Amino acid sequence: MTDSERHPYVELIAREARRPVQTDPAARARIMTAVRAEALPRSRSSIWERVIAPRSWTLSPMAGSLLAAGLVGIGVLAGALTANRGGRPSVDRATLGAVRPPVSDTIVKFVIVAPNAGKVSLVGDFNDWDETRSPMLRAEKDGLWSVTMPLSAGRHLYAYVVDGAWRTDPSAPVIDDGFGHRNSVKLVAKGSTL
Amino acid sequence: MVPRSLGVAALVAFAIGAAPLAAQYADPYAAALARLDANSRFAIELVMDSARTVGLSDTTLRSRVLEGVQKHASASRIVESVRRKFAFLRTARTMLGQVSNEELDAASAVLEAGAKPAQLQSFKTRQKGREALEAFTIWADLITRGVPGEEASSAITKLWQDGADDATFHSLWNNVQADISQGLNPGAALQNRIRETPQRTVTPASKPPEGQEIQSSR
Numbered sequence: 001m002t003d004s005e006r007h008p009y010v011e012l013i014a015r016e017a018r019r020p021v022q023t024d025p026a027a028r029a030r031i032m033t034a035v036r037a038e039a040l041p042r043s044r045s046s047i048w049e050r051v052i053a054p055r056s057w058t059l060s061p062m063a064g065s066l067l068a069a070g071l072v073g074i075g076v077l078a079g080a081l082t083a084n085r086g087g088r089p090s091v092d093r094a095t096l097g098a099v100r101p102p103v104s105d106t107i108v109k110f111v112i113v114a115p116n117a118g119k120v121s122l123v124g125d126f127n128d129w130d131e132t133r134s135p136m137l138r139a140e141k142d143g144l145w146s147v148t149m150p151l152s153a154g155r156h157l158y159a160y161v162v163d164g165a166w167r168t169d170p171s172a173p174v175i176d177d178g179f180g181h182r183n184s185v186k187l188v189a190k191g192s193t194l
Numbered sequence: 195m196v197p198r199s200l201g202v203a204a205l206v207a208f209a210i211g212a213a214p215l216a217a218q219y220a221d222p223y224a225a226a227l228a229r230l231d232a233n234s235r236f237a238i239e240l241v242m243d244s245a246r247t248v249g250l251s252d253t254t255l256r257s258r259v260l261e262g263v264q265k266h267a268s269a270s271r272i273v274e275s276v277r278r279k280f281a282f283l284r285t286a287r288t289m290l291g292q293v294s295n296e297e298l299d300a301a302s303a304v305l306e307a308g309a310k311p312a313q314l315q316s317f318k319t320r321q322k323g324r325e326a327l328e329a330f331t332i333w334a335d336l337i338t339r340g341v342p343g344e345e346a347s348s349a350i351t352k353l354w355q356d357g358a359d360d361a362t363f364h365s366l367w368n369n370v371q372a373d374i375s376q377g378l379n380p381g382a383a384l385q386n387r388i389r390e391t392p393q394r395t396v397t398p399a400s401k402p403p404e405g406q407e408i409q410s411s412r
Contacts, residue, residue, distance in 0.1 A: 123264065125257040125261075128222040128223075128257075128260045128264075129257070129260050129261045129263075129264040129265075130222065130260075130264065131264070154296045154327075155296045155299060155300055155327055155331065157257070157261075166265065173331050173332060173334070173335035173367060174335055174338050174339070175303045175306070175307060175331075175334045175335065175338055176306060176307060176338055177261065177265075178258060178262075178275035178278065178279060178306065179261070179262055179265050179267045179271060179272075179275060181265070182338065183261075185303075185331050185334075185335070187327060187328055187331060187360075
């Protein structure tokens with residue numbers, strides 16, 4: 001639509017709107033004077049306002065990854081602390097009394113002859129039956145594998161894992177393990193050297 | 195920047211979620227339980243609660259769970275094994291009264307090997323400070339190696355009543371084990387060796403050795 005096609009009344013309004021406004025040359029100076037006379041707004045908002053004020057952050061992928069790793073690390077650390085201090089096992093043992101005192105006062109040497117073995121480890125109730133915790137070292141000759149273990153006085157059940165197969169100690173008493181196999185028994189101190 | 199805010203919130207949530215997860219895997223027992231199905235976990239926790247309720251230490255039962263998981267036993271087998279162990283521990287305490295947890299554990303192993311609860315009765319009355327830890331260990335071993343339960347029971351009980359010390363029980367085991375490994379019948383091996391065992395009078399329990407010492411399992 002062009003100007004010539006408009007209604008005359010509209011054209012009149014448009015022409016009036018286009019007419020330059022005549023202002024007082026001193027008006028700008030007066031306005032600026034009035035503005036400067038006004039007190040400045042407080043440049044600092046309250047702490048609460050700053051806390052709840054929305055804001056946006058930008059993170060590079062590297063910073064984001066570091067932040068994620070840090071948060072996960074905090075989570076893992078908190079988890080480990082929870083397990084050690086407030087976890088059920090600690091509470092239960094504290095309540096009921098541990099079977100074995102926490103301080104190990106006897107060094108026991110475990111030895112097995114396995115000349116053809118490639119990997120031997122010691123497992124027992126003292127290392128949660130975890131075959132990764134107490135790997136045995138092979139002597140230069142004779143096929144002897146050994147490891148020393150600090151144990152508390154009392155009765156311990158154990159076995160050797162020879163290339164993945166669980167074996168009892170031929171030089172120690174045995175009992176059924178409740179799973180169709182056998183465990184060896186080690187009595188520590190109290191005058192016994194089984 | 196809503197998506198980034200959401201990302202940060204997700205990271206925080208992940209970190210919070212990782213805490214119990216990390217706690218679970220920092221505790222080997224919890225990690226072992228987590229590898230079982232929900233019904234088995236519930237059944238095992240029931241046994242643990244029962245043990246605590248009757249004042250038994252659950253350390254042995256926890257070790258049994260860990261052992262079963264490490265040996266790749268089925269969940270049902272682990273549950274059954276833990277239940278059996280608890281039952282034997284409770285029976286052992288009924289027969290022996292208040293003894294150390296380790297002695298209770300050793301006595302329960304004797305029952306688990308096949309001894310009758312009444313056969314523990316003779317070990318209830320004892321000289322102060324005397325422990326039957328070694329006697330129970332040898333007893334369970336003899337049954338496990340094939341010595342008839344009655345013969346093993348009467349031999350160990352006789353030695354105990356005669357005041358045999360730990361060295362005597364160990365010597366007996368050593369000799370019987372050697373005979374069995376040479377092909378002798380387990381029952382006959384025990385009978386032969388028990389005749390050779392000297393009778394002793396009851397002696398006071400010796401003071402445990404102090405400091406560190408080296409023992410060899412070989």
